[in-house]
Amino acid sequence: MTQKTIREALNDALRQEMRRDNNVIILGEDVAGGHGGTGVIDAYGGPLGVTKGLIGEFGANRVIDTPITESAIMGAAAGAAATGLRPIAELMFVDFMGVCFDQIFNQAAKFRYMFGGKTRTPMVIRTTIGAGMRTAAQHSQCLYHMFTSVPGLKCVMPSNAYDAKGLLIEAIRDDDPVIFFENKLLYDHACDVPDESYAIPFGEANVVREGHDITIVAFSRMVHIAEEAAKTLASEGISVEVIDPRTTSPLDEETILESVEKTGRLVVVDESAARCGMAADIAGLVAEKGFSSLKGPIIQITPPHTPVPFSPPLEDAFIPSAATVVAGVHRLLK
Amino acid sequence: MTQKTIREALNDALRQEMRRDNNVIILGEDVAGGHGGTGVIDAYGGPLGVTKGLIGEFGANRVIDTPITESAIMGAAAGAAATGLRPIAELMFVDFMGVCFDQIFNQAAKFRYMFGGKTRTPMVIRTTIGAGMRTAAQHSQCLYHMFTSVPGLKCVMPSNAYDAKGLLIEAIRDDDPVIFFENKLLYDHACDVPDESYAIPFGEANVVREGHDITIVAFSRMVHIAEEAAKTLASEGISVEVIDPRTTSPLDEETILESVEKTGRLVVVDESAARCGMAADIAGLVAEKGFSSLKGPIIQITPPHTPVPFSPPLEDAFIPSAATVVAGVHRLLK
Amino acid sequence: MGSDKNKLLDAYRRMKSIREFEERIHVENTTGEIPGFVHLYAGQEAIATAVCKHLKDSDYIGSTHRGHGHSIAKGCDINGMMAEIYGKKNGLCAGKGGSMHIADFEKGMLGANAIVGGNPPLVIGAALTAKVQGTDGVAVSFSGDGASNQGTTFESMNMAVVLQLPVVFIFENNGYGEGTGCDYAVGAESIAQRAEGFGLPAVQVDGTDFFAVEAAAKEAINRARTGQGPSAIEAVAMRFYGHFEGDPQAYRSAEELTQLRETGDCLKIFRDKVEAGKHVTKADLDQIDQEVKSVIDSAVKAAREADFPTKDDLLTDVYVSY
Amino acid sequence: MGSDKNKLLDAYRRMKSIREFEERIHVENTTGEIPGFVHLYAGQEAIATAVCKHLKDSDYIGSTHRGHGHSIAKGCDINGMMAEIYGKKNGLCAGKGGSMHIADFEKGMLGANAIVGGNPPLVIGAALTAKVQGTDGVAVSFSGDGASNQGTTFESMNMAVVLQLPVVFIFENNGYGEGTGCDYAVGAESIAQRAEGFGLPAVQVDGTDFFAVEAAAKEAINRARTGQGPSAIEAVAMRFYGHFEGDPQAYRSAEELTQLRETGDCLKIFRDKVEAGKHVTKADLDQIDQEVKSVIDSAVKAAREADFPTKDDLLTDVYVSY
């Protein structure tokens, strides 16, 4: 096993699946880069470098640079998926969903149901999420709560490199449309990642840390914030169980409910939205199906109901931090 | 006072506000209809007849038929709002948000914050929601949970004609972008509506029915479903309080929390989504801030996690009904 | 010669099937048994038929809310379509889609689409599959004049040119998008001319003339099939009925409405042309009329009698696996 | 004569201010004090300056992620801009927007926009305000070559033609959208030609030639101001720096990069032209260079020293009232 960053793990996954199946293709803006103009091809290899080198191995017929035209990209991916390819389309920042959402939520997501089960749409949309890079209101959102609410879509958000590889391989092999959310701040996050190919099934939460006083459910980068908080709390004698559902749709309800049964207390840490977000979703789930286990209120730690601000002190205050999680836990235990 | 349908009440509101303020304009597809071609102008008066007659009084400069081009419509409304008009833009079905969401959620909604408070965007988007008309997966959604999750937007969904008029007038006078959700099945719903102009403030829930055993929070057409269920339950000796928040953003948390404090039990009836929807949002709110009042789990009555089906028996089973609400209450009281 | 005759009779049968299908739905819709919105294709039959004539089952088309004609032209089963429109379990989409979502991937019918401008991005995807897999497949997008103004449509044309995809964009200009005239809503000189600006060959043809559409489609589809990239065709033909069934059509003058069937009936025009030729007789065509009528009769009968899906079907087929 | 001279000096001062602003950010960015993404406008100064010369404060422009030049050209306060880019509380957007969201409604600057294709729909809205209110206001949309392929841009052009809005679409073709060449991504013959297909007058001009842009803009803006509807201008000029600061630019050849400033520097070209004329001397321009330098110096100094917003500011200005 070698240490790999999430960026490398994703590149691994893409390369291995493209070798395995000629129908796997990649399309998006600057997934190679350098078409037209005077320079070299693969100048970018993806705006964040994830698809670097793939055009060299698989050629421009399978690693396809497109104009800036997200509806056409997402629609082309959906149409190609429905007719025999397994496209991986890149939506550079999830914030751009507003110019192409129809092709995702009304078309790709609904094909199978609308058409009475007679079609499959095995496409993956890779996109980036998350605040913390000072990229302000239109380049820092998470938005996966919106996708999670759409029947027909699957939503995946790895928090580490091992999961990133296994979940992306699973996503590519999956026969339904999958949105794969990559947190921009985690690309350089590294851990042991096998060189060989492996898939991690959807709907199986990862219990990142076991504990018995309180359950924290967290998503994507917030898993690391939760772990940090858990460490602080451990030093105070509070034992925290941290759960990373890894996929929000399907969601591993069981693992969450079992944990709350054990701890009786739940904090959800989520960056997506203060209203109708993933934190509310998990809280609602437990308030219905796990109510009898609850010893106290369910605390949601989310950003405030504001756009993402640009200025560093504001953005730092916007994102849930270990300190706000710890404070939330204290509030709960009081 | 005269009995008016929601359709008439909305027409009233539009007409009165357009008389009051020359900067109020309407734009959208077939808001008049009949431009070009060989027939008469105002052939439609809005696809569902709400804007009928307005072009006659206010002219084509203020009641503007557009091509089918929702991004340009929503963007034009936002740009016009930021520069001095008070546009009312029509999004024929909320299902079409996927082709214009960017202009709503990244532009109009975020202007004020991104620009440091130096601008106002007094626009209203009128749109239609709701299943029950056999219009299948792309013409039957509610989707207001997605808008509710967006900071900077206000979300309004009247359940009766009185509220429809007062809330629309408030929306037009409001200085923030407001999305006004009209349930297609309620247009002919009538009640007493004053002829004169009046405004209903946002963020003030309507307690539709008082009760002490259980609180039902419901939105838009689901308010009527909840009332129907409440009647049945009353005959069983169960006293139900029905709350219609009328606006989801801002949300009248106080009225909901006070009611739950009294009843100790909460059912949320909502058509928007089974995951990350309004039901989860309300459940999450109460599980955090009203936990100590709760005597049992919070029940969410929503459609299943499926697209809206076409066939009548399927669609009927999809939409929450009085019977499913009653069953939910029974489950809770068991 | 015999093959010429057969081709003409086939074309007529397709067009007539569409006409009869739509005329019959127009009538049956008044019974209240057909749920939801229906948008009829009557008047535009020559377009779908002449285009799809050049396509194989393995080629794809993407359609609109007004999709019955495209579906029949592409070979979808008429009984399955009718059952779908009635919301029945044996419908082409198991009753889950209805009129606005009829699809049949076996026949290369990618789906009607209730989002205006919804299909062009999908259709370039089908063309991309053909290109990547190296088949000689072609994909055709049908859009209305109204849809020609939608951003998704423009994006798809540009992407098709950039990637040189085997795709043809058919713009059916029937004069109106809902209640708004094309002369108002399309700012350009013509839809074809605007498309040409995107860098693809584009022509305007008379959509009531089967042979004019056939010739233009042949050229464009051949171009796509032989790797020479995308094309666009604007075909002009008015719809006979309202935007949807129940539309009072005040946006059309009485004069326009009465003239429609006299001067703009593609079936009449076809008949006049072929009856004047030597292959086909009036009797041949009359016989097809009879046959088609009975096909539609029995489709309606079967659809009315078929079973609705049951509640259990509500939760199936959201995902392949979940 | 004196007024001619002043106009030339004003134009030079604007262009030079943009250049100096961007060159300085290019340097300061390496200190790590500037948060987030910055996209520099250096190389394209003549375009924004020549266009905005014809606009009043009450006219509006909409801009892109590469918006510093447009902002300065439209008259935004340089100190306020610099403070904003540094994320400071006294910035034009109180530190909440940053480089990609600079706006100043008092100056008719509707905002930089981090969504490619985000501004054209908004700009037609500003034009709609002028039309409805019956003012002679004009609105100008700046978009890149990459943005010219976005559906929102196309929709806006069509809507502008249909409603005959007082708007001008400027397409700044700097050869690339991120790392992809315009020659690859724009399928059309040219951006101008494609725009023309939408039914609005469109021309292509040399964007390094202030006077060429000025003449084209004058005509187009005059057309808008006098109620004759929308126009489009494609102005060609390369950016000097990468897509964003830090971009290694492997998609450009070394040759292209070295030639840029020699043959494509709009400031040099302007200087050569006006110094050859009789109104303006080299000394006049050198003096402006000095003055501009000190303006930018003090803007950077002030921005660095200014206060950040505080946590309390996080929750303000989401709504006017809530």
Ligand SMILES: Cc1ncc(C[n+]2csc(CCOP(=O)(O)OP(=O)(O)O)c2C)c(N)n1
């Ligand atoms: C995105 C979107 N906008 C609006 C509508 C409502 N709508 C349905 S059909 C239609 C008119 C379409 O006109 P055209 O493209 O000319 O097709 P035609 O109906 O004439 O066949 C409209 C506006 C829709 N379904 N989707």
Ligand SMILES: Cc1ncc(C[n+]2csc(CCOP(=O)(O)OP(=O)(O)O)c2C)c(N)n1
């Ligand atoms: C909708 C959307 N898609 C993609 C991006 C990422 N992006 C930012 S700038 C840019 C290139 C824009 O190119 P162009 O319009 O030519 O402007 P230039 O950068 O050359 O000034 C891209 C792809 C974005 N911000 N928004």
Ligand SMILES: [Mg+2]
């Ligand atoms: Mg039409």
Ligand SMILES: [Mg+2]
């Ligand atoms: Mg560019």
